[in-house]
Amino acid sequence: MDEFSFIKWIRSNQKKDKNIIIGIGDDCASIRINDDNVFLVTTDMLVEGTHFDLKKSTPGEIGRKSIACSISDIAAMGCSAKYAVISICFPHETKTKFARDLYRGIQKMADAFNIRIIGGDIVSSKKTLVINVTMYGRNEGLKSIPRSGAKVDDVIMITGALGGSILGKHITFKPRLKEGLLLNKKFNINSMIDISDGLAADLGHILEESGVGAVLYEEEVPISADAKRLARKTGLSALHHALHDGEDYELLFTLSDKESKKLSAFRSFPARLSKIGHINKFKGIKMQGADGKLKRIKSIGYTHFK
């Protein structure tokens, strides 16, 4: 099976509902409560061997990551995170200490972002550790920023630096909740997503949902020190890692040129910002090199089923 075509098929089966502002296919769903208010929902399942390795991460780090991923999804809507429910499947022989350490990782992260844990489910399996977090956000009187709003001539911007997250950031990242909410409060952001599948893949999601294309500027993509370090091991370029590695959990967004100038002039933004490209009316992603030449790049990233 292929997860993206499976999700498309699921989407095609859904009925309309006037209170569903954003349904399947964005970072969060957005549901109207009354005239001014919506609630946002996102769910993330983390599985041992796929999303974390018990030999490489502590139980606390794994707990931390499981909730951080969902906070990042709320950040990508420019909204604020409020409540979470947590399901955990522990292997039969799990020790109480392990379970508590894992939960403390979740709780510490929830506390740091002022999120209340309101429920959950604790079950067992023969072997595999699985954690599912469902997170609720509120829009705080703002609109929620969809993937589908990118407009031709929008500037493409990103927080932080990209690539090589496997060397540590995929576990230790801090979700950009404050940054997402600040962007939504002070600027007109047309579309936004968090980088979980990789820059090229996640930009691809924005383009597909918005029905537009993009040019990226090769020299402007912010490359992390870990991307460079990883490139020395893999033989691939650091740029390749910045484009195609997943789990950076930075915010990728588009806004008008005017708004992007306003943002660049805003001195107290709490993260590095880069203008990495622009939206056009063509399909797909092109990369503009230092020589001005354009070459096509594929919007591929991490996929679950090969």
Place this chain on the structure above:
Amino acid sequence: MDEFSFIKWIRSNQKKDKNIIIGIGDDCASIRINDDNVFLVTTDMLVEGTHFDLKKSTPGEIGRKSIACSISDIAAMGCSAKYAVISICFPHETKTKFARDLYRGIQKMADAFNIRIIGGDIVSSKKTLVINVTMYGRNEGLKSIPRSGAKVDDVIMITGALGGSILGKHITFKPRLKEGLLLNKKFNINSMIDISDGLAADLGHILEESGVGAVLYEEEVPISADAKRLARKTGLSALHHALHDGEDYELLFTLSDKESKKLSAFRSFPARLSKIGHINKFKGIKMQGADGKLKRIKSIGYTHFK
């Protein structure tokens, strides 16, 4: 580890929040949106080998059950189910047909109860199939019925018949959503829970949360045909199966004697109803036999970790 003491430990770590009407430890959490409205949330994780067996159930049946469990939790609050988000972890080698059949089981059940699926997560693992459903309900202007409201002298009632669900009902049960909402709309129900761990265990949850005890009438516990059939195989009594088997997904509730008479006089209730006992001020559960003698029974049922 022990799941119940682990959940107690989690609960003891939670901070108060004025908008959390019901938090961890009930069938659903209940969160205040504004003066009249609350939203309810419940989450259930189903794991291959624990909650279903791929050799005994079709993918459609497994999908159906995964969402039916959560609908039953909303039913136990006397509220109505509205939205769901679904996470599925498929083993790597899963075929598209299997995935679609499973999802059709979920979708059909959602459609039958007028529930919209608004999001989810599709991931992979080496081996184990895991499904997590998070369901949202609305109170429809009513209060949500907690486990903690049982009062001394309340009558204990139950829908349907109990025991032997392993012979089929644990997969094919129809959640008592209509019945739960009807009970909440027309009668003053003091406490309610759905039978997932077994009558004795789930009554135990009501008693613990309410700080009361109970007497059950041996001759009034409604015993299903499957409990009798299973008893012939296991050598245990059919009553034992009715008391301790899990996954009947019937509604167990308590109400004043006056309200219970009103309910008994209500002719069009869509399910069998039985008065099976009463609440008292002592601790634990006692069973009253035909001879009038009381004996203590244990509130034990299914536990994940032995």
